[in-house]
Amino acid sequence: MTASFFRSRWVDPPTDLEQLDPALLPDGFRAGGVACGLKGNGKTDLGLVVCDSGQVESAILLTASAAAAAPVRVCRRQLRQGSVRAAIVNSGNANAATGEQGLEDALAMRDSAGLALGLEPEQVAVAETGVIGVPLDMEPVLEAINGLAGSLSADGAVRFSEAIMTTDQWPKQCTVRAGGVTVSAQAKGAGMIEPGFATMLCFVQTDARLEDPERQLRSSVADSFERITVDGQMSTNDTVLLQSSGTSGRGLPGGLLEAVLLQLALEIVADGEGATRVGRIEVDGAADRDEAEKVARRIANSPLVKTALLGRDPNWGRIAQAAGAALAGSDVGELGPEAISAGELAGDGAEAELRLVLERGGGRAHVYFSDLTHEYIRINAEYTT
């Protein structure tokens, strides 16, 4: 057994959880990845995952960005919600800000994958990540899809995971088993790519039966991917897809999906651009949950707090300042050390837990965030289009 996938102290997986070979997919799924040349360095850049069961259940969550990329628009409008059989994904080009041609290209990718798998186009999700504002080079993509569809296998999760990576420094994926069901998941994180956006993609497969995939996915994402920030920048391409074959006949054990998605979310933060440490800020005692969330996000996105996390500076004043700004117009008095726990900023740990207690009500929220480093500046300033 290798080191636990669940390496964050903030993740609490089910006690009977077992880690499987990460290449394995749950019963009823096949996946794979090939290099079609979009990345241009021989790395795999086209991935495909399919559920072979006609009883598939699915849920998909897409970025709320008003300037969403073509694949997101296609999924928003033309997907058979609830029974998505397959996802075709490329890295190296986000197909964002590519206009009408981009939409046609995303549709062509989807249609081609559907044809190769014998599925209706509306059963196939499409996701893309990478450079923006550049038309997708469709010829190699379309040429590769047939071969890719023929190469899918039940142990293709690692190949699929690698095919969706951009500047990720390590793959973010696992296959785990608990309560008689298997869950595999592959995510890619907030890395910039040849001047692009930070995009987060995640694909989850399980043989569990889902009572309400949409609700289950929303709930788990609300506690994981919606709790993280690297630089406060919402992407044009964010996509999370959950699919179940249901072949185990069992429901998802409590906490399993939540633990997998939270660890993946924390991997994305830890691998954020230039990140060296991950912080968790919890705000308690706010007027309500929305207010707690607003304050926590302001703190998590404050460049002063993020540089304090880098500099191991237990500077509670920066947390007070961010909270004061978030609540501008009201009065919370002067927030001092009695209200703010910032000591872990100074510690040696890769994870620092911070806490702010207001006296306004029972609202509580937390956010995970990365530090702001020289490497972030280097990545984002020293690369010129």
Add this chain to the structure above:
Amino acid sequence: MTASFFRSRWVDPPTDLEQLDPALLPDGFRAGGVACGLKGNGKTDLGLVVCDSGQVESAILLTASAAAAAPVRVCRRQLRQGSVRAAIVNSGNANAATGEQGLEDALAMRDSAGLALGLEPEQVAVAETGVIGVPLDMEPVLEAINGLAGSLSADGAVRFSEAIMTTDQWPKQCTVRAGGVTVSAQAKGAGMIEPGFATMLCFVQTDARLEDPERQLRSSVADSFERITVDGQMSTNDTVLLQSSGTSGRGLPGGLLEAVLLQLALEIVADGEGATRVGRIEVDGAADRDEAEKVARRIANSPLVKTALLGRDPNWGRIAQAAGAALAGSDVGELGPEAISAGELAGDGAEAELRLVLERGGGRAHVYFSDLTHEYIRINAEYTT
């Protein structure tokens, strides 16, 4: 004549404007500054400005922070709004997050200055900037106030300006004359100080008669200090005070106060922590002004846009991404080069003008911002409390 104070292309001073010796104050004002030891390096750190006219008119704007510092609380609650005669200001200690003792100290500073000048305490504003969370060393402050009050002079504007600086790399002040009236103004910018907050203070004196000081100040601040961002962090101590002696008998010529405050605001951005360039993003065609402002601020505070400004990268995609995030939940299509002017990011100029045109209505807004640099990280991460 030295180089023009109005060095930004975005500032449009009245055509008959004349720059005077920056030490001079308008008729009816005296000011000065001394070193009382708060900064500890022999630099002046206590300033006082007074209007000798009983006909003084004034307006003050204070930070909206919910965790405002003691001097701001004193000014919010216990100032004779509209007829503030004097301001006592120290640098080196913000007197923020200092609890009840901080309030007592700010009141004592104010009372002492009032006594020395023969004014009611409620006629004296107090402002402070510097380290936070540390009690003010009151003994040297109170000891210095009498001597300071006795040293004030009509050519003390530079001494006052120097006394309010923290990590500013250059003084931000001017004395100008147009339409028969004189305006002097002294600002200090968004610099960190021994782990503190970025605080902006500005004091403006004029011999013009003000029809409606509150309205005039609000309007000019709305087009200057409220249009800037260094790191999106609202301070606990921000204060802008306008005072007029009215002795010229004339009104303020149109555009004079606006030009002075806008140039000062741009100086603050240009001298922002580690800043090397200033950007101006204008958003047009939003649904309304509020929406335009929201989009412009999201762009101006995006670390991706700020590093593109540093890296001279004409990366319109980052502007599209920030706009899409600001308008999350709606749909603006894919924003491309036809909607975004980002070419000046790549130029050699110290100022870069950017533009985004939406097609949602007639709302327009603009924001000035600094780039995000290695020096920002160094200043904020490598200093440990």
